[in-house]
Amino acid sequence: MLKIQIPTPLRQYAGKQAAVEVKGSTVAEALNSLVRLHPDLKRHLYTDDGKLRAFVNVYVNDEDIRYLEKEATQLKENDNISIVPSIAGGSREAGMNSRSARTLIRQMICPTVCCPACCCCQ
Amino acid sequence: MNSAQPGAEPAASPITCVLMLKIYQPLHDSLRRHSEETYPHECCGVLLGQIADGGRVVTSIARCGNTRDDSPRNRYHIDPRELIRIQREGRDRGEDIVGFYHSHPDHPPHWSQTDFAEAHWYGCSYVITSVVQGKAQATRSFELTGNDETEKRFVDESIEVAPEPMGRMP
Numbered sequence: 001m002l003k004i005q006i007p008t009p010l011r012q013y014a015g016k017q018a019a020v021e022v023k024g025s026t027v028a029e030a031l032n033s034l035v036r037l038h039p040d041l042k043r044h045l046y047t048d049d050g051k052l053r054a055f056v057n058v059y060v061n062d063e064d065i066r067y068l069e070k071e072a073t074q075l076k077e078n079d080n081i082s083i084v085p086s087i088a089g090g091s092r093e094a095g096m097n098s099r100s101a102r103t104l105i106r107q108m109i110c111p112t113v114c115c116p117a118c119c120c121c122q
Numbered sequence: 123m124n125s126a127q128p129g130a131e132p133a134a135s136p137i138t139c140v141l142m143l144k145i146y147q148p149l150h151d152s153l154r155r156h157s158e159e160t161y162p163h164e165c166c167g168v169l170l171g172q173i174a175d176g177g178r179v180v181t182s183i184a185r186c187g188n189t190r191d192d193s194p195r196n197r198y199h200i201d202p203r204e205l206i207r208i209q210r211e212g213r214d215r216g217e218d219i220v221g222f223y224h225s226h227p228d229h230p231p232h233w234s235q236t237d238f239a240e241a242h243w244y245g246c247s248y249v250i251t252s253v254v255q256g257k258a259q260a261t262r263s264f265e266l267t268g269n270d271e272t273e274k275r276f277v278d279e280s281i282e283v284a285p286e287p288m289g290r291m292p
């Protein structure tokens with residue numbers, strides 16, 4: 001049996017499980033087996049034209065499948081597959097200069113400033 | 123200065139936030155210290171604990187390296203391999219990944235468009251500490267709500283800094 005590790009945000013579509021056991025001799029087969037068991041996962045992993053989403057990293061043991069044979073990567077018994085959405089970001093907006101950044105800092109450090117989307121403000 | 127401190131709100135305040143991140147004081151101190159240590163570069167790390175009704179409880183944090191050597195002052199990226207290891211070690215202790223933290227050197231503690239575009243862990247907290255001239259300023263947290271890329275949204279959540287360690291939620 002192969003084990004696929006499910007990241008926190010996707011567990012609600014995988015019966016709340018942290019890991020799902022599947023069968024398959026390639027990554028594509030293992031992922032197919034996963035979405036057959038849990039069809040709600042499909043749109044979170046694949047785009048409408050059936051490609052793995054760009055921010056969805058798939059690792060076999062500790063290797064990124066992009067640097068192996070991608071979805072054709074062969075699997076061995078007891079391989080551990082991990083689905084890992086990427087974690088990235090950064091402070092600087094495109095085109096923000098340091099003066100507008102300073103103004104923003106002043107605004108944001110002030111505790112009375114609340115984000116308009118915040119539940120506190122509604 | 124730090125609006126996340128407990129007791130910062132007036133007692134009679136009618137403001138109640140539904141979303142909340144609860145974190146043990148030394149862990150909160152540690153992620154803020156991390157942001158000062160890496161200044162003027164961005165720091166980043168993972169929050170582990172439990173997701174409970176209406177919020178997340180952080181029972182440990184894991185510091186990560188920032189892989190964005192090309193632009194470490196205003197970009198961060200966590201190596202998925204490091205994340206897999208942290209996830210595995212967390213699970214051995216009964217903890218799940220409940221969020222992430224990073225710093226904004228000389229920028230406000232508010233999510234940027236880059237942060238938003240690159241955020242994909244729905245239901246998790248994204249904690250941001252502003253660092254000005256090497257000193258940690260405000261720390262804020264945002265939950266990435268919604269269930270997919272089209273409906274996702276960052277929503278302000280309050281940080282409750284707990285003076286006592288918190289065990290596993292029942």
Ligand SMILES: [Zn+2]
Nearest residue numbers: 089090091237
């Ligand atoms: Zn950021």
